[in-house]
Amino acid sequence: MSFEYVGIAAEQKGMHVWGSSPIIGPEGRVHLYAAQWPMSTQKDFSGWFKDCEIGHYVSDSPEGPFEYIGLAIADKDGQFNSPHNPTINYMDGLYVLSFIVNENNDLKTQRIVMMVAEDLNDNWRPASGAEADGTMLRKSSDPTVWSYTARLGCSNPSLIKFGNKYHLYNKSVVRKEPKGYVYTYGVAIADQLEGPYIHNTERITSPNFPLEDAYAFNMNDSVFFFSRDFGARKGNQGGGLLWKSADGINFPTEKVTRAYEDLAHYLGEEALEHAHVYRGKKHGHLERVQILSxxxxxAYAYFAVGLNVKDGYGSGSHVFKIVHE
Structure with a gap:
């Protein structure tokens, strides 16, 4: 697979538009659910965990441009603060929107919420197996489970159906022996789409191979991840990786390959020379990969990029076409 740059999918003046997840609706239009927050409320990029909400965008084409049509999930502050990093699925006749929240701007309290609906009119309700507010997964309180030592809670969901089980992949920043912490992934598994989801005891990626922003998908009876190369193991941090698993639980590092590069690789450094950089570096990290199959x-990949060449515009969602060779 190779990636061909298409263009900006979604952006708003005065706003940061971050991770955006696509789904094709019954009318054939492409719906994009994106994290967004005003640039003016925080002087730095910290609005992502303080003032974020999830917006709903639509387009007649996967390549955009996408039109903002309204708010999907609001920031309620307090205990349901700053909904962020959405991922959208359609399974078993239901649309499933999973995302993270925190409590009172405290990253240590991050958890995963799962909402469901019969349509894309943003009438979301908590999944039946979740807590009353939709919370589906927290870091484990069981010391035998890999995420027990997580210092930033449980975050960044990605959901697939594999065989007759449902896999909710999730990230935690856990202790690394003999010292420090590492970004790594695990999986929680359910017998029913709406949960409950139970943490698998062991992590699914190696502590020696840090990753971020994993997106899981099925193809050819295997499970794959696209992820950010957070540890710069196969190139710089601006690009990403492709992982492969036969069972959806073990993702061996020897099968990891480089999948895509940073934005400058596709546009040229000259195109970004005068960009306003809000997060990452001027070559443009490709973050929060989400896939339209x-x-x-x-078939298409949507990335969050923490810079913009337009005055008054924050980070934006960029779309790439995936070419199968």
Whole structure:
């Protein structure tokens, strides 16, 4: 697979538009659920965990441009603060929107919420197996489970159906022996789409191979991840990786390959020379990968990029076409 740059999918003046997740609706239009927050409320990029909400965008084409049509999930502050990093799925006749929240701007309290609906009119309700507010997964309180030592809670969900089980992949920043912490992934598994989801005891990626922003998908009876190369193991941190698993639980590092590069690789450094950089570096980290599959294969990738060449615009969502060679 290779990636071909298409353009900006979604942006708003005066706003940061971050991770955006696509789904094709019954009318054939592409719906994009994106994290967004005003640039003016925080002087730095910290609005993502303080003032974020999830917006709803639509387009007649996967390549955009996408039109903002309204708010999908509001920031309620307090205990349901700053909904962020959405991922959208359609399974078993239901649309499933999973995302993270925290409590009172405290990253140590991050948890995963799961909402469901029969349509894309943003009438979301908590999944039946979740807590009353939709909370589906927290870091484990069981000392035998890999995420027990997590210092930033449980975050960044990605959901698939594999066989007759439902896999909710999740990230935690856990202790690394003999010292320090590492970004790593685990999986929680359910018998029913709406949960409950139970943490698998062991992590699914190696502590020696840090990753971030994993997106899981099925293809050819295997499970794959696209992820950010957070540890710069196969190149710089601005690009990403492709992981492969036969069972959806073990993702061996020897099968990891480089999947895509930073934005400057596709546009040229000259195109970003005068960009306003809000997060990352001027070559443009490609973060929060989310995939639109067509006919069972990844067809388009949507990335959050923490810079913009336009005055008054924050970070934006960029779309790439995936070419199968």
């Amino acid at each position: 067509i006919d069972g294969k990844p």
